[in-house]
Amino acid sequence: MANRGNDYTEVELMASIASRILEDGKSVFVGTGLPVVATVLAQRTHAPNILIMYEAGGIGPQCPVIPVSVGDSRTFYQGIAASSMHDVMSALQSGFVDYGFLGAAQIDMFGNINTTVIGDYERPKVRLPGSGGANDVGSLCYRNIIIMKQDENRFVNKLDFLTTPGYLTGPEAREKAGLPENTGPYRVITQLGVYGFDDETKRMILISMHPRVNLDDIKNNCGFQLIIPENVKTSEVPTEKELKILREIDPTGIVLGKS
Amino acid sequence: MDIIAEGQGKLVGYRDPDETRRWNLENKSRKLEDKRMSAREAVCQFVNSGDFIASGGFGHVRVSMAIVYELIRQQKQGLTMAGKTAVHDIDLLVASGCVDKVEAAYSFGHELRGLSSASRRAVQTGKCKVLSEISNAGYQWRFLAGMMGIPFIPSRILLGTDTFRKSSAKTVRCPFTKKTLTLIPSCNPDVGIIHVHRCDKYGNAQIDGALIEDFELSRASRRLLVTTEEIVPNSRIRREPWRTSIPFYYVDAVVEAPYGAHPCQMPLQYFFDEEHISEWLNLSKNDYGVKKYLDKYVYSVETLDQYLKLIGGQRKLKRLQRIEKAVGRNLVA
Numbered sequence: 001m002a003n004r005g006n007d008y009t010e011v012e013l014m015a016s017i018a019s020r021i022l023e024d025g026k027s028v029f030v031g032t033g034l035p036v037v038a039t040v041l042a043q044r045t046h047a048p049n050i051l052i053m054y055e056a057g058g059i060g061p062q063c064p065v066i067p068v069s070v071g072d073s074r075t076f077y078q079g080i081a082a083s084s085m086h087d088v089m090s091a092l093q094s095g096f097v098d099y100g101f102l103g104a105a106q107i108d109m110f111g112n113i114n115t116t117v118i119g120d121y122e123r124p125k126v127r128l129p130g131s132g133g134a135n136d137v138g139s140l141c142y143r144n145i146i147i148m149k150q151d152e153n154r155f156v157n158k159l160d161f162l163t164t165p166g167y168l169t170g171p172e173a174r175e176k177a178g179l180p181e182n183t184g185p186y187r188v189i190t191q192l193g194v195y196g197f198d199d200e201t202k203r204m205i206l207i208s209m210h211p212r213v214n215l216d217d218i219k220n221n222c223g224f225q226l227i228i229p230e231n232v233k234t235s236e237v238p239t240e241k242e243l244k245i246l247r248e249i250d251p252t253g254i255v256l257g258k259s
Numbered sequence: 260m261d262i263i264a265e266g267q268g269k270l271v272g273y274r275d276p277d278e279t280r281r282w283n284l285e286n287k288s289r290k291l292e293d294k295r296m297s298a299r300e301a302v303c304q305f306v307n308s309g310d311f312i313a314s315g316g317f318g319h320v321r322v323s324m325a326i327v328y329e330l331i332r333q334q335k336q337g338l339t340m341a342g343k344t345a346v347h348d349i350d351l352l353v354a355s356g357c358v359d360k361v362e363a364a365y366s367f368g369h370e371l372r373g374l375s376s377a378s379r380r381a382v383q384t385g386k387c388k389v390l391s392e393i394s395n396a397g398y399q400w401r402f403l404a405g406m407m408g409i410p411f412i413p414s415r416i417l418l419g420t421d422t423f424r425k426s427s428a429k430t431v432r433c434p435f436t437k438k439t440l441t442l443i444p445s446c447n448p449d450v451g452i453i454h455v456h457r458c459d460k461y462g463n464a465q466i467d468g469a470l471i472e473d474f475e476l477s478r479a480s481r482r483l484l485v486t487t488e489e490i491v492p493n494s495r496i497r498r499e500p501w502r503t504s505i506p507f508y509y510v511d512a513v514v515e516a517p518y519g520a521h522p523c524q525m526p527l528q529y530f531f532d533e534e535h536i537s538e539w540l541n542l543s544k545n546d547y548g549v550k551k552y553l554d555k556y557v558y559s560v561e562t563l564d565q566y567l568k569l570i571g572g573q574r575k576l577k578r579l580q581r582i583e584k585a586v587g588r589n590l591v592a
Binding site: 084 | 316317318319320321342344363364365366367368370371372374379382383385389392393394395396397399400403414415416417418419420421422425430438439440441468469470471472473474475524526527531583586
């Protein structure tokens with residue numbers, strides 16, 4: 001494979017890994033930030049027929065660059081519909097959305113996420129934006145992908161606020177709460193590795209580590225007990241083609257320029 | 260239906276559907292009437308301190324900044340705002356002290372541009388209160404129930420989370436499926452504020468591009484202020500009635516406001532003014548900067564021409580139009 005060794009950033013690595021999880025011919029509900037970049041990259045590489053949905057009503061765009069906002073006119077550029085939030089959220093609730101794609105400030109071992117407050121709710125240390133469409137996606141799409149930065153303040157044993165449901169307290173907790181069946185978090189991608197969820201316990205499990213990352217890095221940047229299987233693969237790095245496309249779809253570096 | 264659990268968040272913008280019917284009977288005219296007025300008159304006549312307001316569009320997209328600036332200029336106080344992916348509008352309204360209570364789905368952030376320093380600071384110091392939490396679909400469906408004239412809408416969101424715990428929703432056992440269901444309360448804001456591409460003098464409005472949640476918000480609002488890029492003859496509306504997003508009987512004021520969404524994007528017309536948004540984000544890092552920004556762009560501005568000159572005049576506007584229309588090219592703002 002034509003790799004470029006060190007010549008990629010952490011964010012480019014995360015975007016390319018995330019993009020490869022998406023499947024051609026499936027639908028994806030895309031949140032703001034890195035998810036947009038990874039989705040547009042997937043569309044420009046292995047998934048040209050991926051059905052992209054944005055919450056403000058943009059459906060099926062074929063835009064060569066990323067939208068700046070998930071309500072921006074580029075979310076329906078050369079699209080199949082510019083409809084409404086009610087339309088897209090209803091499609092999500094009635095089971096038309098395969099993948100969800102979100103960012104997060106904190107995550108726990110069951111893939112529950114926080115984007116509301118850091119610290120005490122009444123007097124927060126940091127007030128974050130809140131759910132946005134995250135709770136809707138996390139509740140209703142079949143496979144939710146979360147892309148975020150990892151350290152022990154973000155991979156936490158207890159969230160400061162549970163904004164969006166993962167597997168809640170473990171096996172069958174989602175169904176018990178009333179959430180639709182066969183839904184939940186699927187992958188978590190960070191600057192260190194890729195994680196999934198154990199079928200039996202619904203706890204987070206390490207799937208692959210990025211190049212030059214070792215198990216200590218993974219453990220030291222995680223505040224809960226991860227499941228670590230015997231043989232952990234090394235994540236595949238971005239190809240030259242992916243890197244070239246990444247830089248084309250975010251020409252101003254509004255996402256990729258940040259890390 | 261037995262209630263299983265109730266969110267502790269404050270129920271805001273809720274009206275008994277019979278009260279809404281009475282309001283609509285007594286206050287919403289079914290006559291074609293010329294509703295044109297200035298932003299100043301519209302805000303003066305229809306917005307009261309303490310009102311619950313909701314602004315259309317999404318984030319930095321198709322927001323009626325013309326009305327937002329006017330609310331600040333008239334120093335409306337004690338407003339509660341729907342934080343339904345409210346970004347630049349709510350940031351300015353909180354920073355200026357007009358809004359001090361929010362129901363938050365997405366607020367205090369600027370999407371990719373980062374967090375809103377000014378409104379975040381206001382929440383962290385207790386100057387602005389978050390009354391309740393909800394999600395985007397939840398807010399959208401509050402307006403849907405509001406426009407339908409029903410007290411709530413059932414859904415499958417918020418379940419099992421703190422977002423529910425801090426919301427004004429309730430869960431019940433569904434009488435049909437026997438599963439747990441979330442009831443999202445309806446919302447009828449005192450004032451809705453929506454910016455559109457074109458509108459006739461009666462209030463028949465067309466929106467190009469995604470409607471976002473403005474179909475529902477426009478119909479759920481007790482008072483609706485529409486600002487428009489241009490006022491068109493009624494014959495233009497009648498030529499393509501299928502393009503009417505908001506019919507006149509929902510509308511209380513029609514305000515002609517070209518570039519009325521600046522610095523936000525007007526889909527298919529002009530792009531985000533990133534330079535201006537950055538200026539705000541930089542200045543709003545402290546209270547002195549907030550004051551400086553508001554003095555320069557809001558309090559000391561009396562006419563639209565004055566504002567447009569301040570933000571860079573025709574040259575800037577042409578550039579924003581060019582970028583918006585050049586999707587697919589190299590889109591450096």
